Amino acid sequence: xxxxxxxxxxxxxxxxxxxxxxxxxxxxxxxxxxxxxxxxxxxxxxxxxxxxxxxxxxxxxxxxxxxxxxxxxxxxxxxxxxxxxxxxxxxxxxxxxxxxxxxxxxxxxxxxxx
Amino acid sequence: xxxxxxxxxxxxxxxxxxxxxxxxxxxxxxxxxxxxxxxxxxxxxxxxxxxxxxxxxxxxxxxxxxxxxxxxxxxxxxxxxxxxxxxxxxxxxxxxxxxxxxxxxxxxxxx
Numbered sequence: 087x088x089x090x091x092x093x094x095x096x097x098x099x100x101x102x103x104x105x106x107x108x109x110x111x112x113x114x115x116x117x118x119x120x121x122x123x124x125x126x127x128x129x130x131x132x133x134x135x136x137x138x139x140x141x142x143x144x145x146x147x148x149x150x151x152x153x154x155x156x157x158x159x160x161x162x163x164x165x166x167x168x169x170x171x172x173x174x175x176x177x178x179x180x181x182x183x184x185x186x187x188x189x190x191x192x193x194x195x196x197x198x199x200x
Numbered sequence: 201x202x203x204x205x206x207x208x209x210x211x212x213x214x215x216x217x218x219x220x221x222x223x224x225x226x227x228x229x230x231x232x233x234x235x236x237x238x239x240x241x242x243x244x245x246x247x248x249x250x251x252x253x254x255x256x257x258x259x260x261x262x263x264x265x266x267x268x269x270x271x272x273x274x275x276x277x278x279x280x281x282x283x284x285x286x287x288x289x290x291x292x293x294x295x296x297x298x299x300x301x302x303x304x305x306x307x308x309x310x311x
Binding site: 090121127128131144174176183187194 | 241242243248250300302
């Protein structure tokens with residue numbers, strides 16, 4: 087079955103450490119997204135990518151970095167510059183260029199500070 | 201911010217009752233989508249309504265859109281305990297590939 091896989095499900099970060107969240111999709115979607123979810127604030131866009139080797143900042147990109155070397159993969163790195171990284175991180179993908187298509191989501195990674 | 205707002209923030213009903221939640225947005229949209237999220241899981245797409253549509257049905261779900269009021273509502277009829285989840289609206293403001301999510305409504309259906 088096609089879908090989006092996020093790993094790990096739970097992740098712990100130490101002070102000053104960078105951590106990378108994995109997102110892989112086999113839906114053949116061009117566009118991929120990373121969102122951060124905090125309680126009571128809904129989803130906020132961190133980064134998105136419409137095509138391989140290209141990505142755009144979302145509303146809250148500071149302290150995060152991404153790469154898009156393969157169509158299937160869009161990893162997110164939470165850097166030590168992100169001072170409040172504790173949140174639920176969601177990856178999504180969709181067909182590029184057709185706005186009347188929904189996003190498909192993975193099951194998230196919950197990041198906590200040690 | 202383009203982020204929409206939903207109300208109520210939380211809703212608790214008895215099984216068999218109908219549940220209505222609302223979403224408001226600020227600027228013109230191409231379409232509006234509703235998603236469901238079970239606790240600790242990703243979002244699942246429920247229904248998409250285009251700006252030139254006023255009402256759409258899918259099973260027990262009914263979505264309405266009033267572009268003059270910049271608002272949408274999601275009605276779940278004959279609710280079940282399994283409908284307990286958070287529900288989010290998301291809007292496409294003609295960017296084609298970027299969506300703005302509301303703050304969500306937490307629905308609890310009591311058996």
